[in-house]
Amino acid sequence: MSIKKDFCFPEMFLSMNDLGWLDSNNIVYGESLVSQKYLWLYDMRWLTCNKVINYEYDEDESDSIVPFAYTSGGDKWAWYLEDKPLLPVVFCPHDDDEGIIYAENIEAAVFRQILEFASQNNFNLEECKSWEMDVQMAKKHLVNWKNKFKKWFKKEWINELDKLISSDLKYYENKFARHTGRYYVFITPEEANEKIEKYLNFDLLNKPFIWTIED
Known part of the structure; x- marks a missing residue:
């Protein structure tokens, strides 16, 4: 199962992807995080648009979410498709079925x-x-x-x-x-x-x- 065909990326996320901010291949180890092309954020490890499109859902994972990042502990950040056109961001802990709606948009x-x-x-x-x-x-x-x-x-x-x-x-x-x-x-x-x-x-x-x- 992959993401729904009618899903549209938010404009900001598309721009981030085009600028190379989401691609972990752009990390140069040994250099300051600030100077990297990849955009380091507090606790969001990004997926590129291509990885989001090809994301493979687990058997028990609802397709009402579209994951776009994860935490250092393996929790997911995702868009919630049940509240269009807002596309709010949700936090999905790996060890709990219940998440929270984190923000109105990306x-x-x-x-x-x-x-x-x-x-x-x-x-x-x-x-x-x-x-x-x-x-x-x-x-x-x-x-x-x-x-x-x-x-x-x-x-x-x-x-x-x-x-x-x-x-x-x-x-x-x-x-x-x-x-x-x-x-x-x-x-x-x-x-x-x-x-x-x-x-x-x-x-x-x-x-x-x-x-x-x-x-």
Whole structure:
């Protein structure tokens, strides 16, 4: 089973594909992620248009989704075909039949990824661990995303990126039942959620849905 014949790629995704941003063959190992032709994003590993077209669905996977990226943990990002013409982006965890509706469209999904990047434990002021980066490299990514997506992003989104680029890291504590996470962020997770609600809200935001074939 392959994607439905009447599926049409969003314009931004087609442009990204044509520019070579989605092709992992364009990654030059040993060079900075910022300077790559392939577009690194916080937790979206892209599929090219050709790979999307030739995507092979699992037996229990509904064809109401069209996967276009995946996470480092094997979860899927996809377009949801049950709400045309919006074509919202959904998150499909590999270990759960229930996903969430992540964003109204691909543009909003990328902007949300950037906000979540700025609010997670990706950074350090001193010695960086393998998954962390210093503030200079983080800001290079923010500038790169701003420059690449300004054609498609709303003005208020660009304004938020400018604020992130001009801000400093701040200490944050995330308290759980048995431990406290301590790290640095540009904005807190709570602030990121407020911005997502402010700029990206629509009727289906964060609503659950079943992305597998029900028995």
